[in-house]
Amino acid sequence: ARSYNITLLPGDGIGPEVVAVAKDVLSLAGALEGVELRFQEKLMGGSALDATGVPLPDETLAAARDSEAVLLGAIGGYKWDNNEKHLKPETGLLQLRAGLRVFANLRPAAVLPQLVDASTLKKEVAEGVDIMVVRELTGGIYFGKPRGFETNDNGEETGFNTEVYSASEIDRIARVAFEVARKRRGKLCSVDKANVLEASMLWRRRVTALSSEFPDIELSHMYVDNASMQLVRNPKQFDTIVTNNIFGDILSDEASMITGSIGMLPSASVGESGPGLFEPIHGSAPDIAGQDKANPLATILSAAMLLRYGLGEENAAKRIEAAVTETLNQGFRTGDIYSPGTTLVGCKRMGEEVLKTV
Amino acid sequence: ARSYNITLLPGDGIGPEVVAVAKDVLSLAGALEGVELRFQEKLMGGSALDATGVPLPDETLAAARDSEAVLLGAIGGYKWDNNEKHLKPETGLLQLRAGLRVFANLRPAAVLPQLVDASTLKKEVAEGVDIMVVRELTGGIYFGKPRGFETNDNGEETGFNTEVYSASEIDRIARVAFEVARKRRGKLCSVDKANVLEASMLWRRRVTALSSEFPDIELSHMYVDNASMQLVRNPKQFDTIVTNNIFGDILSDEASMITGSIGMLPSASVGESGPGLFEPIHGSAPDIAGQDKANPLATILSAAMLLRYGLGEENAAKRIEAAVTETLNQGFRTGDIYSPGTTLVGCKRMGEEVLKTV
Ligand SMILES: CC(C)[C@H](C(=O)O)[C@@H](O)C(=O)O
Numbered sequence: 001a002r003s004y005n006i007t008l009l010p011g012d013g014i015g016p017e018v019v020a021v022a023k024d025v026l027s028l029a030g031a032l033e034g035v036e037l038r039f040q041e042k043l044m045g046g047s048a049l050d051a052t053g054v055p056l057p058d059e060t061l062a063a064a065r066d067s068e069a070v071l072l073g074a075i076g077g078y079k080w081d082n083n084e085k086h087l088k089p090e091t092g093l094l095q096l097r098a099g100l101r102v103f104a105n106l107r108p109a110a111v112l113p114q115l116v117d118a119s120t121l122k123k124e125v126a127e128g129v130d131i132m133v134v135r136e137l138t139g140g141i142y143f144g145k146p147r148g149f150e151t152n153d154n155g156e157e158t159g160f161n162t163e164v165y166s167a168s169e170i171d172r173i174a175r176v177a178f179e180v181a182r183k184r185r186g187k188l189c190s191v192d193k194a195n196v197l198e199a200s201m202l203w204r205r206r207v208t209a210l211s212s213e214f215p216d217i218e219l220s221h222m223y224v225d226n227a228s229m230q231l232v233r234n235p236k237q238f239d240t241i242v243t244n245n246i247f248g249d250i251l252s253d254e255a256s257m258i259t260g261s262i263g264m265l266p267s268a269s270v271g272e273s274g275p276g277l278f279e280p281i282h283g284s285a286p287d288i289a290g291q292d293k294a295n296p297l298a299t300i301l302s303a304a305m306l307l308r309y310g311l312g313e314e315n316a317a318k319r320i321e322a323a324v325t326e327t328l329n330q331g332f333r334t335g336d337i338y339s340p341g342t343t344l345v346g347c348k349r350m351g352e353e354v355l356k357t358v
Numbered sequence: 359a360r361s362y363n364i365t366l367l368p369g370d371g372i373g374p375e376v377v378a379v380a381k382d383v384l385s386l387a388g389a390l391e392g393v394e395l396r397f398q399e400k401l402m403g404g405s406a407l408d409a410t411g412v413p414l415p416d417e418t419l420a421a422a423r424d425s426e427a428v429l430l431g432a433i434g435g436y437k438w439d440n441n442e443k444h445l446k447p448e449t450g451l452l453q454l455r456a457g458l459r460v461f462a463n464l465r466p467a468a469v470l471p472q473l474v475d476a477s478t479l480k481k482e483v484a485e486g487v488d489i490m491v492v493r494e495l496t497g498g499i500y501f502g503k504p505r506g507f508e509t510n511d512n513g514e515e516t517g518f519n520t521e522v523y524s525a526s527e528i529d530r531i532a533r534v535a536f537e538v539a540r541k542r543r544g545k546l547c548s549v550d551k552a553n554v555l556e557a558s559m560l561w562r563r564r565v566t567a568l569s570s571e572f573p574d575i576e577l578s579h580m581y582v583d584n585a586s587m588q589l590v591r592n593p594k595q596f597d598t599i600v601t602n603n604i605f606g607d608i609l610s611d612e613a614s615m616i617t618g619s620i621g622m623l624p625s626a627s628v629g630e631s632g633p634g635l636f637e638p639i640h641g642s643a644p645d646i647a648g649q650d651k652a653n654p655l656a657t658i659l660s661a662a663m664l665l666r667y668g669l670g671e672e673n674a675a676k677r678i679e680a681a682v683t684e685t686l687n688q689g690f691r692t693g694d695i696y697s698p699g700t701t702l703v704g705c706k707r708m709g710e711e712v713l714k715t716v
């Protein structure tokens with residue numbers, strides 16, 4: 001039997017609850033397809049800070065690197081919000097992404113027919129939306145140097161960051177995006193601010209040059225301000241979007257909210273080789289942590305992405321996705337996606353229902 | 359009679375059409391309130407590029423500086439899209455903002471009861487939305503240095519920009535925002551990415567410190583990725599938003615589209631002293647230019663903002679706003695806001711109808 005080592009990083013807030021459920025689903029789906037999954041659990045985020053003083057202990061990064069895929073729950077919470085930068089849970093996440101070199105973040109945002117009413121957009125605008133945002137994840141302004149605080153010539157304090165992209169950083173994310181678009185509807189929209197920023201001008205130039213290698217893909221370009229409008233105006237115009245780290249952060253979250261059900265949305269972060277990082281897009285929701293109220297489906301669907309993009313186990317991935325669809329069809333809903341006429345369940349029960357149909 | 363010099367910058371595409379209409383409305387509203395407005399028209403944007411080789415001729419900037427307010431139509435078009443950066447129409451706009459030192463951009467986004475159906479959001483989500491985005495306009499990554507292209511240590515080309523804010527730049531925009539919030543519903547949400555960026559950490563620190571001067575204002579903070587979600591999820595939660603240049607660019611456009619009628623939305627850019635810059639938020643729409651199809655209401659409402667924020671002529675401003683409301687109530691609509699049962703009119707005719715009711 002094929003066997004893989006998976007690192008679980010439950011993290012903070014609702015993270016442990018949703019990861020526990022997803023782990024069971026992952027195990028079962030794997031077993032049914034003849035795949036053995038071995039799990040190790042490590043500390044990460046605020047819980048790592050409390051236990052070890054740092055948000056990403058060396059041991060966690062080493063274990064993650066040595067495994068074949070990483071499943072993360074969620075990190076952060078009010079408790080650590082005012083920590084200094086190097087002691088923020090978020091810093092641990094950035095370090096993990098950099099440490100695993102997962103430069104491509106895949107963020108699907110599809111409106112499920114069962115949940116179309118959850119969108120705040122009119123039904124005719126929301127239904128059928130199926131977007132994949134490919135966000136560059138280990139470059140740009142979140143990592144660029146120089147950065148910091150400095151006293152300027154007027155003796156005033158300044159805070160500064162550097163947005164920087166190299167040709168090869170752009171090429172490799174663009175290549176992933178062209179390939180993703182090829183497996184979808186063949187349309188790629190590259191988002192930048194090339195009318196103002198040099199980093200975006202290089203971005204547009206490289207993406208355009210690369211498009212000659214993908215003559216079957218219809219490439220377009222859009223300014224980021226316009227993209228944030230168009231997602232609201234007519235999200236169906238988009239198939240695959242590729243953009244830099246910060247624009248991707250903003251637009252992928254906007255696209256997610258258009259589906260109306262962020263408790264459903266998974267993500268995959270992959271590199272050229274080595275383990276990928278798979279996580280739900282929702283946060284740690286400290287206000288409902290420990291109450292068995294969280295929606296585990298985003299983490300379960302992240303586990304499906306882990307099987308597909310991390311391990312190449314397409315059959316097991318499809319099994320999980322089909323089970324989620326079936327469970328929704330049966331009417332089970334956690335609080336965040338509940339509507340009258342459906343059956344309200346907690347986190348664990350939702351997991352059990354998915355397990356039954358895997 | 360009070361008299362003022364106004365610089366008109368019609369610009370490109372539909373700019374000349376909408377400015378011509380707004381000029382007549384401005385004149386009449388002024389005259390009826392005992393205010394004499396003297397106009398001078400100057401070149402700007404693509405039309406300036408074609409005529410003089412630069413997007414903002416010195417003469418235009420000097421005239422704008424010497425006047426008491428500037429009304430701009432729209433700039434840009436496909437023709438100049440591939441120009442080098444210093445020869446882009448957009449560069450002229452950035453130079454104009456910097457030259458007039460208009461660091462505070464006020465971007466109202468209100469859903470008008472007559473046009474609530476224009477929003478792609480469900481009626482119950484859209485109705486009553488009334489947001490003011492206060493965007494920092496002359497700092498941050500659009501202006502920060504160093505910027506440019508460089509070969510890195512691997513011999514690869516890079517493109518880079520600098521996001522930088524000084525304490526006083528943050529304080530002055532925050533002050534404007536607190537004051538705007540005070541004239542509205544007393545709620546201010548400051549948007550940043552303080553969990554990652556140093557420039558945002560300083561931003562949050564300064565805004566928080568300043569809030570002690572405005573104890574009557576309820577201040578909150580939100581990360582930009584969350585803000586882009588929350589605008590879609592529940593835009594009514596926002597009153598006044600204050601944020602940096604690039605986040606403001608993205609979020610103000612998103613907020614605008616939530617109203618569903620960007621052909622209606624004005625903007626004001628003001629500094630500490632000197633003339634303000636007033637412009638509709640829509641672009642130059644080259645595809646409909648010269649066809650008398652453009653919606654002049656955004657420019658007319660920008661003229662109202664010019665009277666209010668630029669000249670302190672509140673009565674004349676109100677006259678224009680009331681006339682626009684009345685014209686909408688009478689059922690007149692340009693193509694972009696047309697719905698069955700209303701009367702479709704062109705740009706000029708819309709202007710005439712507003713003139714009748716001023
Ligand atoms: C927590 C933060 C660093 C992170 C980011 O912005 O990358 C988060 O918003 C995300 O999108 O995963």
Ligand SMILES: CC(C)[C@H](C(=O)O)[C@@H](O)C(=O)O
Pocket residue numbers: 195196225448449451452607
């Ligand atoms: C044209 C461009 C430079 C400008 C900006 O981003 O500031 C525009 O998008 C705007 O918002 O007025």
